Amino acid sequence: MAVALRELETEGITLPRILAGLTNDLVEHRRRYPAPPLSARPLGDITTAIERSGLRGRGGAGFPTARKLRAVADRHSHSRHPVVVVNGSEGEPASSKDVVLLTRHPHLVLDGALLAAAATGAREVIVCIDETATKALHAVRKAINERARTEASSRVIRVATIPHRYVAGEETALIHWLNGGEAKPTSNPTRPFEAGVGGRPTLVDNVETLAHVAQIARHGPDWFREFGTDDEPGTMLVTITGAVTRTGVHEVPVGARISEVIAQAGGFLSSTKAGAVLVGGYFGAWLSIDQARRTSLTNEDLRPLGAGLGCGAIVVLPRTTCGLKETARILAWLANESAGQCGSCVHGLAAIAGGFANLNDGADLTRGDDTVDRLVRWAGQVEGRGACHLPNGAVRLLRSALTVFADDVERHLAGRGCER
Amino acid sequence: MKIRVDPIVCDGHGVCAELFPERISLDDWGYPIVDDSPIDDRLLPHAKRAVEQCPVIALRLERALAGR
Ligand code: SF4
Ligand code: SF4
Numbered sequence: 164m165a166v167a168l169r170e171l172e173t174e175g176i177t178l179p180r181i182l183a184g185l186t187n188d189l190v191e192h193r194r195r196y197p198a199p200p201l202s203a204r205p206l207g208d209i210t211t212a213i214e215r216s217g218l219r220g221r222g223g224a225g226f227p228t229a230r231k232l233r234a235v236a237d238r239h240s241h242s243r244h245p246v247v248v249v250n251g252s253e254g255e256p257a258s259s260k261d262v263v264l265l266t267r268h269p270h271l272v273l274d275g276a277l278l279a280a281a282a283t284g285a286r287e288v289i290v291c292i293d294e295t296a297t298k299a300l301h302a303v304r305k306a307i308n309e310r311a312r313t314e315a316s317s318r319v320i321r322v323a324t325i326p327h328r329y330v331a332g333e334e335t336a337l338i339h340w341l342n343g344g345e346a347k348p349t350s351n352p353t354r355p356f357e358a359g360v361g362g363r364p365t366l367v368d369n370v371e372t373l374a375h376v377a378q379i380a381r382h383g384p385d386w387f388r389e390f391g392t393d394d395e396p397g398t399m400l401v402t403i404t405g406a407v408t409r410t411g412v413h414e415v416p417v418g419a420r421i422s423e424v425i426a427q428a429g430g431f432l433s434s435t436k437a438g439a440v441l442v443g444g445y446f447g448a449w450l451s452i453d454q455a456r457r458t459s460l461t462n463e464d465l466r467p468l469g470a471g472l473g474c475g476a477i478v479v480l481p482r483t484t485c486g487l488k489e490t491a492r493i494l495a496w497l498a499n500e501s502a503g504q505c506g507s508c509v510h511g512l513a514a515i516a517g518g519f520a521n522l523n524d525g526a527d528l529t530r531g532d533d534t535v536d537r538l539v540r541w542a543g544q545v546e547g548r549g550a551c552h553l554p555n556g557a558v559r560l561l562r563s564a565l566t567v568f569a570d571d572v573e574r575h576l577a578g579r580g581c582e583r
Numbered sequence: 584m585k586i587r588v589d590p591i592v593c594d595g596h597g598v599c600a601e602l603f604p605e606r607i608s609l610d611d612w613g614y615p616i617v618d619d620s621p622i623d624d625r626l627l628p629h630a631k632r633a634v635e636q637c638p639v640i641a642l643r644l645e646r647a648l649a650g651r
Contacts, residue, residue: 350591505590506614514611544610550591 180398181374182414185267187302189309192270196381199277201317205236205284216384217396222250222369223473225462231366232282234356238364239284245364247280249290249373252325252332257444257476260400261370263412265299269306275373278380280318283366287319291337294324329500333551334367347502348551371400390416395461403428405479406437421455430479432456438480439567443473445493446556448563469563485583487571490564491523497557508554511545525575585619585647586630593641603633621647
C-alpha cells in the first residue's frame with residue numbers, strides 16, 4: 164500500500180516484523196505469541212485469516228498459501244492424516260534468510276508450522292534443513308526439545324537433514340527423500356497435496372512463509388496488509404550481497420523500490436558503483452541499473468523484465484566486476500547442480516555453461532556471432548524441458564545477461580578484452 | 584489427445600522423432616522436443632506407434648483438455 168511506502172521513504176525502510184523479537188527462548192517467545200491450538204480436526208478459521216491476508220509463498224513460486232492449506236485440509240481423513248513439511252533447504256546460494264529465521268527465530272517458524280498443522284489436521288511436522296546448516300539444525304533441535312519439556316502437544320515435530328544440493332529443496336525431491344528415495348525431483352504426476360510423505364496429503368511450505376503464518380495468526384490479516392501491494396501484500400525478507408556495506412538479511416515491504424532496499428543495505432545504485440543487479444538469486448535475472456531504479460519488488464513489476472522475486476535474494480554487482488564473468492560462474496554452478504536425470508538439462512546446461520565461458524573468454528573469435536546465436540538457440544531448446552525448473556532458471560539468467568550486458572558481449576567477442 | 588514425454592525416463596533413443604515427426608523433433612543432443620498440441624484422428628496412428636516403440640516407455644498419450 165502506497166501509504167506505508169511513502170512513510171518508509173522518510174523513515175528509511177527498517178521495519179522489523181518477522182525480524183522483531185528474535186529469540187531462541189520459548190518463554191520469551193510466548194510473551195509475544197500464544198501457543199498454537201491443539202485441535203485434531205482441520206481448523207478453518209486459520210485458513211480464512213491466511214486467505215484474507217493474501218499471503219503468498221516466500222520460497223520462490225509465490226503461490227497463495229491459503230489455497231495450499233485448503234487443498235491439503237480437504238484431503239484430511241481419519242485414516243490419512245496430512246503431514247506438514249517445513250522447507251528449510253534453501254539451496255539458493257545467494258539466500259540465507261531461511262537459515263537466519265531457523266537459527267534466530269525457531270519458535271516463530273515452529274508456531275507457523277503447528278498452525279498449518281492445525282489448519283490441515285496434520286499430526287506430524289517435518290522440518291527439512293540442509294545438512295551443512297549446522298547452526299540452524301542445532302537451534303531447531305533445541306527449540307523442539309524445549310517445547311517437548313514445557314508444552315503439551317498433540318503433534319510430533321521432527322527434523323530431517325537434506326543433502327546440500329540445489330534441487331534437493333524442490334517439492335517432489337523433498338518428498339522423494341523423505342520417503343526413502345534420492346533427493347531428486349520426480350516426474351510423478353501426483354502432487355504432494357494429494358499423496359506426499361508416506362502417501363499422505365502433504366503441505367510443503369517455505370520457512371519464511373510459515374513465520375508469516377504465525378504472525379498473521381497473532382496480529383490478523385489487516386495488520387499484515389499494512390505493507391505490500393493489494394495483490395502481493397506483507398513484508399518479505401531479502402538477502403542482499405555484493406556492493407553494499409550491510410550485506411545480509413533485511414526485512415522490507417513487498418513492493419519497495421529496489422533502489423530503497425539497496426540503500427537500506429548501505430548500497431547505492433549509481434553507474435559508477437554498481438554494474439547491474441541480480442534479482443531472485445542464481446535462479447533469477449539481471450536488471451540494468453536503469454531498470455533496477457525504476458522497478459519495485461513485486462512479481463507484477465519484475466515479470467515483464469523476465470525476472471521475479473524468487474526467494475528474495477539480491478546481488479548488487481560492483482562496477483569493478485565483469486557481469487559476463489559472474490554469469491559464466493553462476494551458469495557453471497547451475498549446470499553442475501543438474502540432477503543428471505533429464506537429457507536436455509544435463510547436456511543443455513553443460514553446453515550453455517561451456518558456450519558462455521567461451522563468450523566470456525572471447526574464445527571462438529572467428530565465429531563471434533555464432534556464439535551468441537547458439538546460446539539463444541540452446542536456451543529455446545532447454546526451456547521447459549526438465550522435470551523441474553532448474554533449466555528454466557539457467558535460461559532466465561542467460562537471456563537477461565545477454566540483454567543487460569550486451570555491450571560487454573560485443574567487447575568480449577571483438578577480443579578487446581575486459582579490464583575487469 | 585496429446586503426446587507427452589517423461590524427461591526423466593527418456594533415454595534419447597530418438598525413435599519417436601522418426602515415427603512421429605509431425606509432433607516430435609530432436610534437440611541438439613538427440614532428446615525429443617514434443618509439441619503437445621492436440622492430435623487429430625489422422626495423426627493418431629503415428630502417435631500410438633511412437634508410444635509403443637519407445638524402448639523405455641517414456642511417452643504417453645493424454646486426453647487434451649476439452650475445447651482444445
Ligand atoms: S531438469 Fe535437471 S535438475 Fe531438474 S530433474 Fe531434470 S535433470 Fe534434474
Ligand atoms: S523413443 Fe523414447 S527414449 Fe527415445 S527419444 Fe523418444 S521418448 Fe526418448
